[in-house]
Structure formats: C-alpha cells, structure tokens
Amino acid sequence: MSAVLIFMAVLALGAGWWLSRQGLLAKPWLQVDAAGTLAQSAEPRQPAQVGLGVFLAVVGSLFALLISAYVLRAEMTDWQAVPLPFIVWPNTLCLIVASLALEWARAGATRGNLGHARAGAIVASVAALAFLAGQLAAWRMLAGGGYFVNSGPAVSFFYLMTAAHGLHVIGGMFALARTFERIWRSDGTQRIRLSVELAATYWLFMLFVWVILLLVLSGWAGEFLSICGQILSGSGLT
C-alpha cells in the first residue's frame, strides 16, 4: 500500500501547509470583529476551480489505490509481467498533444483570443479521440496475442487500469464538449476562460496519471526503485 500512502502523505503535506495559513493558532474567543482573524486572499478562486482540485484528489486516490494493489500483487513470487503493446507509446504522444493543445487554448483564452481557444480545443479533441482509439487497438493487440482479461493477474491489471484511465478520459471529452458549447455560443469571456482553464487542468492531470501508469505497467518504476534501493543499501544507508 506504499503508493497510496505516499499519495496521502503528499496530500497531507499540502493540507497541512494550507491549514497553517488559516490562523489555526488564533484565539477566536478573544476576537470580536467583522473581518474575522484572516485577511481575504487577493485573487479569490472560483468554486469550480476548487471543486476540480478536490475532484482530482479523489481521482488521484483512486489511481494510487489501483497502483498499490498492482504493486502488492506484483511483489508475489509467481508474478509474470505482460509485454506492453508498442502502440501505447504513440498513444502517449496523442495525449501529450491533447494536453499541449489545451495549454495553448488556455493561453489564448487568457489573452481573450477565442480563435486560439477554439483551435486548441479542436486539436485536443482529435488527439484525445486518437488516444482512445489507440487504447482500444492496444486491447485488440493484447487479445490477438492471447492475452485476455482473465489470462493472468498482470494482464488483468493492464485492462483494468487502462479502462479506468480511459473512462476518465471519456469524462474529459464531455468537459471538452461543454467548453466547445461555451465557445460556440460566445458566452462571456470570463466563462469561456474558466471553462478552458478547467479542461486544460483536467487533461494535464490525465496525462500525468497516464505517464505514472505507464511507468508502473512497463516495470520501469519498479526497476528505478530497486536501483535506488541498491544505491541506498550499497552506501550503507539501510
């Protein structure tokens, strides 16, 4: 369960840092005034931004748990890794393109350039569809090689994790569709900006999750950690 504990520790550090700025040492029984004990932050965040942040923490927890389960299982002696279909690498490229396009759209929307925002969103959608199609192709390749969902723990985990990630990407497509709707209807610039920003953040997170999943599924993360372990034990630290 180390992966999820690391994830929780990071969240706890973040929460602790945030809480430390909330006047937890204040003595509220002594302070009677309208402003309270805390200055308002200069640039208040939108509820939707905070909501997305909390939601991503929940999604992060979900994937950290999946990875934890994977690691717990992979540590057993009878573990047999499954070869990754090569198409996952071009797929990764698609997801990177989608994320970059949305970053570009975000920059455009911030400057008030709706044309850029629109173009970025279109490129992102196409790249995201290509990613999803590529993931389906990866499943077909595995199945073609005789690796079905019930062929063994490693391959079951591959299907499960890619499915979980794919479903979140599909969820992101709906968010993108909403962004499109706002751009097309020419909603207020503020709303479009917020919408593009939320979509960009979500897609960046999906890319981040995918890269971590890829590192875990390809076994690189495990190799990296074992090398770290060797270095530490070699230097006499453990």
Added chain:
Amino acid sequence: MADIPHEASASAPPAEIEEMELPHAHGWWSTYVFSQDAKVIAVQYAATALAIGAVALVLSWLIRLQLGFPGAVAFIDAERYYQFITMHGMIMVVYLLTALFLGGFGNYLIPLMIGARDMVFPYANMLSFWVYLLAVLVLVASFFVPGGPTGAGWTLYPPQAILSNTPGQQFGIVLMLVSLILFIAGFTMGGLNYTVTVLQARTRGMTLMRMPLTVWGIFVATIMALLAFPALFVAAVMMLFDKLLGTSFFMPTLVEFGEQLSYGGGSPILFQHLFWFFGHPEVYIVALPAFGIVSDLISTHARRNIFGYRMMVWAIVIIGALSFIVWAHHMYVSGMHPYFGFFFATTTLIIAVPTAIKVYNWVLTLWRGDIHFTPPMLFALGFIVTFVNGGLSGLFLGNVVVDVPLSDTMFVVAHFHMVMGVAPILVIFGAIYHWYPKVTGRMLDDAMAKFHFWVTFLGAYLIFFPMHYLGLMGAPRRYFESSDILLMPESAHALNAFISIVAFIVGFAQIVFVFNLIWSRKHGKEAGGNPWRATTLEWQTPETPPGHGNWGKDLPVVYRWAYDYSVPGAAEDFIPQNQPATVTRETPA
C-alpha cells in the same frame, strides 16, 4: 455594567463573496422532489437513510430471534441468517450512518451554519441524492432476486463471497457491489459540494476558526470519505471483474467439491487491504460528525462555551489523518510481519490521545455548566458515556496479543456496536431533537423524547454489555447455531435470550420516535426562530423554516466565534455569531 456598541465595527462592510445564482423552483416537482435546495435534499437523504435503517433494524430482530431462540422460527435457516447479518451490517454502516451524517446533516447544516445561500453546486447536489436513492433501491432489489442478497458478511471477503456455497452468490453479490459503486459515485458528487462550500462560500467574518465544531466534523469527515471511498470502489470493481469476467484479482487457485475452479493467482489479502483502507477511516467518517455535533449540543444545552475549542479542531484534523494509517489492525489474524503488527498497534493506540482530549474537553465544558436536561443534552451525555465504554474495549482489541484470542468473538461485536453503532445513533437522535424545530418550525414532544431516550439508552446497555461477557467466554460471532458449543454453559444461552428480548423492546420503542416525528410536524409546540437560545447562524435566519436562499436579502456577517454563552456582563446568556461587537464599560456606581 452596560453594553455600548463599538463604533468601529458596528457597521460591517458589505460582503465580499459573490452572490450565487440560485436555481429557483417552478412548481411542486422542483420544490419537493427534484429540488436543488440543500435543505430539501437533506430531508430526502435523512428520510431515505432512516427508512433503509428501519429495514436493517428489522433484520437485527431476525438475527436476535435466531440467537436468542434457536430454531423457534423455521423461516430463519443458516443461509438466511448470513444474509441478514450481511445486509444489517452494510446498511447500518454505509447506507444509514454515512448517508445520514454527511448527506442529511451535512446538507442541512453546512450552508446554514457558515452563512451560505446554498451548496455551491446545487445540481450535482440533487444528483447526489438521486444516485444514492438508486443505490439503495439496487440494494433492496437484491432481496427479491433468485438466491436473495449476499450472505458473505459485511466485509464481503473473497474468495468465499463469490464461491458457490455462499448465499446470494449468483445475483446478490453483484447487486451489492453495483450498489456500493453507485453509492460512492453519488457520495462523491455530494462530498465535493460539502468540501467546496465550506472552503468557498463562508460568509464574511466566518473564518475557519469561527466555524462551529459541527461543520468542522462534517468537513473533515467528508474529505476523509472522498479519499477513502475510492478504496472500496476499487475493491468492488475488482471483485466484479472476478465475478463477471473471470479475472483472478482476489481469487487464488481453488478446488471446490473436488473440482478445480478456473481461478488462479489472486490474493484474498489484497482485498482485505483495500477494504480496510476504506473500512477504518469509515469509522471516523461516522465518528467525526458525531464529535462535532455533540460539542455543539453540549455547549448549547449547558450554556457554556466549549472548552478548548482550538484543541477540539486540531483533534478532529489529527484523528482524520491518523485514521488512514491504522487499517491493518483489522487484519491481525490474517497474518502479517510482527513489526507491521507492532506498527499498527502503536498507531491505533496513539489515536486514543486526541480522542481522549475531546472527551476531557466535553466533560470540562459540562463542569459547572448550567446543564439543561433537554432531549438533545440527554442524548449527548449518553453518547459520551457510550463512546468511552466502546473506546475502552477498543484499547484491548488494538493490541495484537489481546486481539488474537478475542478475534471473531462476541466481544468484537459488542465493541463496535458500542463505539460506532450505539454512540453515533445516539448523536443522530440528539441532533434530530435539536434541529427538528429549525426544519419544521415546531418542537418535538418532550415526554415522548425522554421516554425514547431512556428506553434506547438503557436498552442499548442491556443488549451490548452482556455481549462482552459472552465474547470473553469465547462465544463466536457469525455462528448460526451455538447450542452445541461445549464452552457455552446454559446460563450463556439464557443471557442470549435476555439480550434478544431487550432488543425487541428497544426496537419497538423507536416507533415512539417515528410517531413523534410525524405527530409534532402538525401538533408540536410552535418553536419560534431560536428555541434553544443558540449562538450559531442557523438559528438566526429571518424565517423558520428557512426559505430557499436561507438569508432573505442580505447574507449575515459574523463577528464572533460560535460559543459565546454566559459571557460575563452580557445582557443575555448567549450572543449570536452575527451580533456586532460591544464593549463593556463599568457604569459609575
């Protein structure tokens, strides 16, 4: 002594937070059914949770019928018995307690107590309830499918949960898992609302350290639930894969009736880790809102400021964080490295420290207070005593060497029923007696409430105290039939019969409570806006019950913390949070 308004802060600057657009209702359906008003959603959540809780109560009668009078009712066979205990446990923990504390009290109290107009995402909030209702319906449906609901025990441990000899193996377990997945999806929508509302929609002057402890408890519990429920989600999805797609996440190589199954290579222990990574925080997801609510009930009904407010907040946060690193104390008998056992025993016992701080602070709040024995206060006192009793037996079970012999005995059943069954339920009752006047504008009947309290409180002790003795004697839990067990003397069976009779009485006494809820809605005494003379914002609304948007034209402004009771020199023994500052001057004699 005279109160003179403080010039500088008497006129508050206008609110800085943006006014939110409220989706107003346009007719009966959108007012009472598909409502986006958190208060209506709260009542919907609470009513659904109490209704499904009543089903679980009836199931507990059936369990007690078998335990007290084995074989007296032919209808209860071993299969059904396991189905009853499974459904009783799961319904009570997830569908009643979690839903009622967070979906019910969270929805009603968060916006009102922090001075918001509503939750920040009203549509998602409405959806949250409807998905929860769907989850409940799927769960109930499992009673009516061939084979009935699952009988795997509320922990649903594989491999037995999906093996062919477990009741409900065919459809029951699938519906249970689907229902849990729906519940978690629905909760996440609600949970995002509760968290972001506390973070973003507090009215001017309502700093975090001025929030009532109720809001703190619900807030931290919600964050914990958001992070812990994914573990159950992952476990449920993986088990569904095992059941429906033939994967082997949790299923080892198995021979059943001389036949080798197609499973192989899975790890049942993996499920236990995932389940308890959710399961232990779940205890505090239920307990933290109860802690918060009790703090407010005690302070209000003892007319004293809460003792050690900051400590109370810190303790809530620390308990929330610690509860994520104790899960394996549920798995001592599953086998683990001795150092892990040591680690988890230590973290488990450390939680006792912030918890004890809270108990001391409640007692010190009561100390020399002006204690009014109103129904909410009675239930709050009942909670403190019960929580301490349940917590003390937890110290036994937290130690590996003591836990191993006590594991799977009635001692464990007694422990968790005291600490997370009876104790939170007492808080729920107390809270309903406390806030019902705000929800309906009428008081609940006092005599019925006191009768309800004494029967429930004393009855709970008569039920669960003897169970500790049964457990120490070695009486196993989950056994359908114990009359042949040699270690159990005749007197133990008599004790079982006694426990069952009390359980029937306590169960029936709840009818008084339900009757009170319905009767007082029309015939209760008019409550007025603030019947308990409380300080928190929900009692300062312009209308009772509060209208959509809660506050009329202007949001309230908060000038002080939530516990200004019996302030020396003040005109009254409470000062509402939205009352501007006053300076107290000595008047010349």
